[in-house]
Amino acid sequence: MARKNNVVAMLLAGGQGSRLGVLTKNIAKPAVPYGGNYRIIDFPLSNCVNSGIYTVGVLTQYQPLELNDYLGNGQPWDLDRQNGGIHVLSPYEAIGGAEWYKGTANAIYQNINFIQKYDPEYVVILSGDHIYKMNYAKMIDFHKKNDAACTIAVLEVPWEEASRFGILATDDDDKIYEFAEKPAEPKSNKASMGVYVFSWDKLKQYLIQDENTEGSANDFGKNIIPTMLDAGERMFAFPFKGYWKDVGTIDSLWEANLDIINPNVDLDLSDKSWRVYSRNPMAPPHYIGKNAKVENSSISEGCEIEGNVDYSVISSNVTIEEGAEVLYSVVMPGATIKKGAKVYYAIIAEDAVIEENAKIGEIPEKLENPENWGIPVIGSGATITKGKYVEPGVMVKSGEEV
Amino acid sequence: MARKNNVVAMLLAGGQGSRLGVLTKNIAKPAVPYGGNYRIIDFPLSNCVNSGIYTVGVLTQYQPLELNDYLGNGQPWDLDRQNGGIHVLSPYEAIGGAEWYKGTANAIYQNINFIQKYDPEYVVILSGDHIYKMNYAKMIDFHKKNDAACTIAVLEVPWEEASRFGILATDDDDKIYEFAEKPAEPKSNKASMGVYVFSWDKLKQYLIQDENTEGSANDFGKNIIPTMLDAGERMFAFPFKGYWKDVGTIDSLWEANLDIINPNVDLDLSDKSWRVYSRNPMAPPHYIGKNAKVENSSISEGCEIEGNVDYSVISSNVTIEEGAEVLYSVVMPGATIKKGAKVYYAIIAEDAVIEENAKIGEIPEKLENPENWGIPVIGSGATITKGKYVEPGVMVKSGEEV
Amino acid sequence: MNGNRVLGIVFANIHEEALDTLTAMRTMGSVPFSSRFRLIDFPLSNMVESGITKIGVVTNANFQSLMDHVGTGKPWDLSRKTDGLYLLPPFSIGAASIWGNRIDALYGNMNFLNQSKQTYVLMSDCNHVLNFDYSKLFDAHEESGADITILGVKGKMPKNISSVLCFDKVDADGRITEVSLDKDTDDEVFYSCNIMIMKKYLLETLVTTAHSKNEVSYQRNIIMSNIDKLKIYAYDATESFVGTIDSIQSYYDISMSLLEKDNRKKLFASPISTKERDDMPTLYGANSSLTNSLVADGCIINGTVENCIIFKGVKIGEGTVVKDSILMQDTVVGENAKINCVIADKDVSIKDNVELSGAPTFPICLAKNTRV
């Protein structure tokens, strides 16, 4: 029976996310809008508070301004607390010089003092680029019950895809005996989800050891986990079932968005007992006009829809004018699709403007050469001028006028 | 008649404060304890909220952990807000590389986006190492009335000390015509307090210009102010009257502490209309024992005092055992002075332990050689073992056992 | 307007008689409005956006839902150590202490007024839906040198609520010289929205005097009777969107008028904050058809919706047709139902195949939790 703060969560939000191209030019990946009402980071944060974890460190060094701003005092996630709460941890200067975070493990190493202050029993390491709902409390119980040094959440992936993941080979009792990063011949189909529970004393020991190891990449997957396994630590795989998606690429981000309107996908955002919290834009209700046609789609507050929307995710404060058509697309907050414009299989980032009769992307069936297929992305604040055609797969930079 | 957020305050808390020696080994200068219940940063922060400024950026890159922790969500200063509030701004990485803050002006330059978000009319630049109570709103009114580009708060210092300060020469109407950093022959005794009000559009223009100037130190005093003067901008000196003290050195920090118990000093901390806010340690009331003797001193909550205290400032949760004697000293939170120990003209940092019959410092009159005079400083968490003598002026490092 | 200079007072319970079923279990201030708001969101947001930092909400009976909604004041950034939001129920409970009228309520909160450091007081009820920057009112008040400045609009006289003041004669500079109460007319009048600003000491004096004389009508005894003695000015807010709710019918009409883009633009010109509940976006199914409607987050729409105001969490089944209706939070309508001109309060549940039809001039009102 423990008092408060026996668990601290550390969320690795530092990656540049270069595979998301123009979407992460000015913002950190976890701050990328997702699913109409959310940003990617809402998922791990909501998982934390729904699991009763109220002390969260967010490690960031890449373009943190918008992320900091979004997180603010943590109030939307009930993390505006006197004791614990949300803390954004940027690299800092100490006597002896300043250091940027070198790898995932080094980022945690540099914040050992932060964690130690709460003197937790367990530390949960999370990353900021997955969409999933998970009760970490159950994973911690599993970790406790197994008297483990480290527990890694795993998902069973199709065997043919296993070689794209970090694969864990386990005994019948879920004890891990081997870890292989993207193995050519996987011994199991249990893929690491990048969610770790560590006993804090063990983690601290291995972080310090790793930091003192010449040539280490200071990475959890490459260094800490293999070292611990080699040392014979008790490490377990916690089986997770349910929706989980890496949104590290344009294609997977697009897919994950469309998943929220797919009734066959196991991602229920309406569950009141497991709310996904987010910072609300304080917009009026959305308005669907007299000649609008909206089907198989999600619409968020503040939108004004006069055109046609089908199989699309429309975020808050988006305007879609009469005669415009949006199909199989993701439209991020504040974008405007003007009269007669067509948006097909595309991602339109925040505050982008698609002017009259412009056309973004194409319906795949209509492509002459299917090789040219790809999701076009219009960067935040970009403008596509009247009548212009942006081909599939093209990326338009933030703020650019094309 | 303006809406909210027309003023943003930027607090430069980044300095290493090396002149404070062991006191700033592990913590940023603004987080150094002061006056029993406070830390240095409480003064500019309280000035902000008492002046109606609720958007404050704190710029820090040196050992920010304890400072971040102390600031938390800003609640003690009523800065836990949805709109505005307190934001700790550390350097960050953008595409094209990462940069540490190069100078005071560069630190603001790197956060232009942060300020711009609030689209303020005025920006107040503050530093984190002065003790004073000042209504910035009056200074902003003065700035407005003068239609100034920049207003600098000035204090009249004794002429003989003027050459230690940045000195402003002004017309009769307070218009500045010359600024000289530590002039050999000062033209006035109006010293800059390091408190600036800028019209945001002007400041932004000169920050960008300065950043593009080869060889600039990117410093307000050395670069921005002289450049603006040269360009003929309207710059005014706002006369301040009242207590103001730089606490950048051990001697001045010690003096400023003793000022709170000096009835002849104009620093009233009991004024309910201008409270100095701080994060409270949640301690029980202090207890003064049966054989204690306390005079001319301040005692904070959580202390247990059984010894003698005279002309001293005792912070929260300090224990002073029977027979111990503390004279003309500053004892920071959580320190312990054991039985029979003597502490004379000293600074004892947080959680330091002075064991039985140890002696720290000396009464100046008793020194054989007055040249050896100096405030001894015992670093945080250091232990002075039984019977040991720490001579005047000696510094004992944090955590050391002597 | 330096917010530190003006204290806000919101009366949460005034005119509840007008809304009948909708206020059976709640204050006027907590009546849901426009898909995602409550009526009190408008005066609170207007005050906060105008820079006011201390607001007292005077409430009487039935204030539980109000307390739930305004809570700690966080959505309006009013959760503060200094100033912020103060709920003012009748603390000393006894036969005589429930506020009988506005004078009573103000007198009962004289301590709150006295202890506030602000120089001015701005008072508002909750039955006027508007978005207005009160710093304009403050500036006008300062410029004219008025003792009291009252916000008014030109329009049809509200009929179903009492104590409505009309400004019958107003000087060129805005001073009100003739007033009347509860005029019986169908003409357009210039009537008071009961949003007014004055110096705090003046309010304290007027209320103390009225209370000592056992006077009970704020409008009659404090405003009307002082029309010659005090400089009382009108501020014409007709250009803003102002919806005066005096009946279920006007509640319905004003709600529907927001289907017009111009009205929405005016009413949501500056942010209106409210307590959020973190709903998902609204999902539209394969056979949904929605036209000319306002919809909040968290709904699942599979039927046909026309000219409706849909609140959070509403579910509409396949084959169902809802027209000209207002469905409040978490109302569930089954399949193949037909709903026409209905106002359904929170958590109403309408089964498959049910048909319910009111008229635009006589909307049917279903109380909270009704099962049909």
Next chain:
Amino acid sequence: MNGNRVLGIVFANIHEEALDTLTAMRTMGSVPFSSRFRLIDFPLSNMVESGITKIGVVTNANFQSLMDHVGTGKPWDLSRKTDGLYLLPPFSIGAASIWGNRIDALYGNMNFLNQSKQTYVLMSDCNHVLNFDYSKLFDAHEESGADITILGVKGKMPKNISSVLCFDKVDADGRITEVSLDKDTDDEVFYSCNIMIMKKYLLETLVTTAHSKNEVSYQRNIIMSNIDKLKIYAYDATESFVGTIDSIQSYYDISMSLLEKDNRKKLFASPISTKERDDMPTLYGANSSLTNSLVADGCIINGTVENCIIFKGVKIGEGTVVKDSILMQDTVVGENAKINCVIADKDVSIKDNVELSGAPTFPICLAKNTRV
């Protein structure tokens, strides 16, 4: 104890009759205690430190000072979107609705109980001053398989308050088999602190049943009458510091007992949070002399103080001697006064040269704002 599993209920108004002048204008929960706290700080802090995240504070009349003190719950980190602090006054004000007794109050808040997702309820009054980790009580409750577990202490029977339960016979495993109410004895007894834990559904059932039978005594009708039917266990908290306030005298005695270091250590073993007011440190003048006293921040002491409890912002002039007294917030004593065995409530003002003397067995009690 996973806090999500236990709901806290604090009764802020119970036993106010015992404290007379100190509760004339406030609830029991808002009575100042030990230099810088209010009585409700203890149950709230104990609950929060034990991991409880949702607490309902049941209050009745005079709850303004309580509302001011607990405010948004921020000092206890209870200002949350989900769960947090709920003030539960009687919302529907009418002749019959002020909670007449504990059963009434619980029944009146049945909705709050029903809607809380926690499995257990932990209830506490405000007249027991203690620092206790309720997770121990929870663990004991779970291990024993009890239906109800009640915290008790061994000591002298509290005399001046009613409805005090004594555990007359307790099995070796802790089950209570014989109880009595308001025993008239001077012997040491094992009595209930009225802090108890049980499953929420059990409380709901017991209260609903008692209410339907029009029963009025929680102790008699819910606890005593079920002593055979339910497994009711005692948890002995005698090792903790437990101060039972049943009169002004016991308030004084318990306050003074904290001048003993051991008692302080126990009572402040884990943090007790309270609303802060940002005072400066206490200043001691050149001629001050202070011994064996507890002092909060913000005081200016220039006189002699012996065996006293001094609250925030107290000022004591030169030449004044204060002994064996309790001076609450912002009390001001002039010069050359002599104060002996006095309890001065908030904002009391004592002029120069005044002499006031009670006895340790009969402290003089000065009401708030008294001028002497």
